[in-house]
Amino acid sequence: MSLNAMKRKLSNAAAASPSKKQCLAAFRPNKIATPEAAAAVDANPPLPLLLKAVQDVGSKSPRDSVVFWMRMGDLRISDNRGLSLASTRARKDGVPLVALFLFSPQDYIAHDRGARRIDFTLRNLALIRQDLAKLNIPLHTITESSRRAVPQTIASFLQDEMNASAVYANIEYEVDELRRDISICEILKAKEISSIFVHDKCRFHSRIVEPGVAVKKDNTSYAVYTPYQKVWLSQLNGNIPHFLENCPKPHPNEDSVRKSTRFGPLFDTAVPESLPGFELDKANRAKMEQVWPAGESAALQVLQRFLSTKARSCQLGAVDPLADGAVEGKGRNRITVYDAERDRADRDTTSRVISARACVRATLSPDDPDKMPGPKVKVDGGRTTGVGRWVQELAWRDFYVSVLTGFPRVSMGRPFLEKYADVVWEGPSLEGAYKEKDEDAPAPADLKTAEENIEKWKAGKTGVPIVDAAMRCVNEMGWVHNRMRMISAMFLVKDLMVDWRVGEKYFMENLIDGDLASNNGGWQWSASTGVDPCPYFRIFNPYTQSQKADPTGDFIRHWVPELGGIRGPGKYCPLHVSRHSHDPLDLHNPSASAADKLGYPRPVIKHEEGRERALRRFKNPGSV
Numbered sequence: 001m002s003l004n005a006m007k008r009k010l011s012n013a014a015a016a017s018p019s020k021k022q023c024l025a026a027f028r029p030n031k032i033a034t035p036e037a038a039a040a041v042d043a044n045p046p047l048p049l050l051l052k053a054v055q056d057v058g059s060k061s062p063r064d065s066v067v068f069w070m071r072m073g074d075l076r077i078s079d080n081r082g083l084s085l086a087s088t089r090a091r092k093d094g095v096p097l098v099a100l101f102l103f104s105p106q107d108y109i110a111h112d113r114g115a116r117r118i119d120f121t122l123r124n125l126a127l128i129r130q131d132l133a134k135l136n137i138p139l140h141t142i143t144e145s146s147r148r149a150v151p152q153t154i155a156s157f158l159q160d161e162m163n164a165s166a167v168y169a170n171i172e173y174e175v176d177e178l179r180r181d182i183s184i185c186e187i188l189k190a191k192e193i194s195s196i197f198v199h200d201k202c203r204f205h206s207r208i209v210e211p212g213v214a215v216k217k218d219n220t221s222y223a224v225y226t227p228y229q230k231v232w233l234s235q236l237n238g239n240i241p242h243f244l245e246n247c248p249k250p251h252p253n254e255d256s257v258r259k260s261t262r263f264g265p266l267f268d269t270a271v272p273e274s275l276p277g278f279e280l281d282k283a284n285r286a287k288m289e290q291v292w293p294a295g296e297s298a299a300l301q302v303l304q305r306f307l308s309t310k311a312r313s314c315q316l317g318a319v320d321p322l323a324d325g326a327v328e329g330k331g332r333n334r335i336t337v338y339d340a341e342r343d344r345a346d347r348d349t350t351s352r353v354i355s356a357r358a359c360v361r362a363t364l365s366p367d368d369p370d371k372m373p374g375p376k377v378k379v380d381g382g383r384t385t386g387v388g389r390w391v392q393e394l395a396w397r398d399f400y401v402s403v404l405t406g407f408p409r410v411s412m413g414r415p416f417l418e419k420y421a422d423v424v425w426e427g428p429s430l431e432g433a434y435k436e437k438d439e440d441a442p443a444p445a446d447l448k449t450a451e452e453n454i455e456k457w458k459a460g461k462t463g464v465p466i467v468d469a470a471m472r473c474v475n476e477m478g479w480v481h482n483r484m485r486m487i488s489a490m491f492l493v494k495d496l497m498v499d500w501r502v503g504e505k506y507f508m509e510n511l512i513d514g515d516l517a518s519n520n521g522g523w524q525w526s527a528s529t530g531v532d533p534c535p536y537f538r539i540f541n542p543y544t545q546s547q548k549a550d551p552t553g554d555f556i557r558h559w560v561p562e563l564g565g566i567r568g569p570g571k572y573c574p575l576h577v578s579r580h581s582h583d584p585l586d587l588h589n590p591s592a593s594a595a596d597k598l599g600y601p602r603p604v605i606k607h608e609e610g611r612e613r614a615l616r617r618f619k620n621p622g623s624v
């Protein structure tokens with residue numbers, strides 16, 4: 001194939017035609033599996049099948065190249081296991097290493113990837129491309145408009161374009177991705193190209209302990225966090241060099257690679273600025289650049305600040321996490337007080353960090369997260385220290401991946417606890433297509449009200465200040481504190497009785513750190529349908545939660561400026577509201593007259609009414 005033909009074939013996203021964009025808009029993947037289909041996948045999960053399919057069958061003599069296929073979860077050059085192994089292989093074979101990134105817009109739709117996440121990926125890729133080019137390693141990008149065609153496209157790139165002996169990649173744990181990789185392994189086997197997919201997702205989803213290690217005696221996954229965390233910590237401390245391995249950076253290619261007719265042109269493929277169908281408007285893009293700076297060095301600085309500086313209320317909101325003015329903690333570092341303050345949303349108490357493995361290494365050697373600890377060092381994962389508590393949170397991330405791979409049903413739109421599949425939700429039924437219609441069954445009480453409530457929840461206009469503050473933060477910043485996610489999710493699924501999948505999708509579309517395993521885990525926890533969930537009868541009161549999570553009220557005041565005149569619990573701005581007409585908790589739960597005066601909506605539902613309805617419906621799934 002000629003170079004021009006190759007360039008045309010491998011056109012990147014910037015060149016996608018409007019008709020492709022229309023096709024994309026018409027793509028409606030099936031999101032919710034039947035209970036039977038989910039049970040079948042649970043009985044034969046795809047991860048072990050992939051691990052079996054992965055094999056080093058490449059031709060004995062080296063070919064022209066080795067390819068590293070970078071995925072959305074591993075946007076970094078340092079400490080990237082797949083990349084490191086690919087580099088070693090290329091060096092051994094004496095051939096160039098080529099990096100590849102494939103855009104699959106249909107997969108992004110299927111997985112509710114939002115424009116922010118795509119934009120963040122592209123910004124990072126542009127930096128990675130520059131850094132790899134310094135090592136004479138090209139980063140090539142391909143767009144494949146049909147997700148079904150991805151395996152063939154990859155295979156043809158490896159064989160026809162690169163004459164590669166092997167492809168290396170870090171495993172993606174979602175069911176569709178695992179199945180795609182199994183299919184790639186099969187295709188490549190016939191072509192005698194090795195497919196080596198390894199455990200390690202580096203950026204948002206890096207694992208510390210890979211799935212399949214912290215398991216029960218019968219080798220099945222834990223569905224309860226506490227015993228999982230115990231085994232997780234003991235496995236980790238039992239083999240620190242393995243789990244915290246800092247994988248070496250790739251070795252540079254020879255200079256001559258740039259002159260090669262096969263590889264030289266790959267240095268010319270620029271990373272597109274945006275993907276059709278996933279464009280961010282200019283203002284939003286600028287904001288995301290400020291709040292979520294791309295690149296490994298920025299990520300490291302964010303981590304370093306968490307380890308060594310104090311929390312600041314000026315870091316509330318959509319601001320630059322590396323803004324000047326951070327003050328050394330001297331014993332009050334954010335990580336040191338994490339245990340006591342992690343649930344507070346009124347300052348930057350949490351880390352907003354990215355690579356979990358580097359994080360754990362950093363707890364052992366705060367000055368140099370790249371440094372490997374000595375053999376006798378142990379990771380603190382206990383409940384009584386800031387560090388230990390933070391490590392426990394990092395373990396939640398691994399736990400939810402272990403759940404995803406052990407019980408893939410959760411990524412197929414099914415509740416983990418199938419007994420709650422019949423709970424009646426208000427508003428659009430996402431499962432309707434799979435259920436036999438019972439003509440006598442009562443229709444949802446008031447579809448229109450429910451749909452309006454969903455829109456109010458998304459827009460942060462429910463009239464419940466802490467929920468609205470949380471949602472406005474998600475909308476503007478693409479992130480919100482964990483406690484806020486819990487409060488807002490619980491309000492949607494219990495007070496408003498809206499299907500958790502509605503909220504799960506909205507979060508995925510809007511969060512910069514949207515991740516199927518953790519997001520699904522968080523939503524199913526809140527909806528009481530998941531592994532180790534919040535019991536259905538433990539329903540958060542959003543007003544008391546608000547007092548605990550935002551005791552100063554700064555979080556609400558920042559995100560709900562209509563209430564900004566309320567100066568503090570019990571103290572009101574005399575300009576707007578009479579001091580005597582409210583109880584002392586007004587900022588968290590303003591009275592109707594205060595809300596009216598301040599131009600803030602009244603609550604869409606009375607908490608007690610929502611609570612009673614949720615208890616009733618969960619107690620007898622199917623009843624209204």
Ligand SMILES: Cc1cc2nc3c(=O)[nH]c(=O)nc-3n(C[C@H](O)[C@H](O)[C@H](O)COP(=O)(O)OP(=O)(O)OC[C@H]3O[C@@H](n4cnc5c(N)ncnc54)[C@H](O)[C@@H]3O)c2cc1C
Pocket residue numbers: 342350351352353354356390393394395396397400480481482483485486489507508511513514515516518519520521522523526
């Ligand atoms: C409804 C809901 C949806 C969520 N959606 C996502 C999501 O899409 N992506 C995502 O990464 N996390 C999600 N989480 C988990 C958690 O809210 C975020 O990981 C956390 O807020 C990220 O901020 P941080 O890095 O400052 O957290 P820190 O408190 O500094 O925690 C450090 C790290 O520990 C891990 N962690 C902490 N809490 C949890 C948790 N509850 N579950 C899993 N891992 C955790 C994260 O990797 C986090 O980066 C969700 C939680 C809920 C309740």
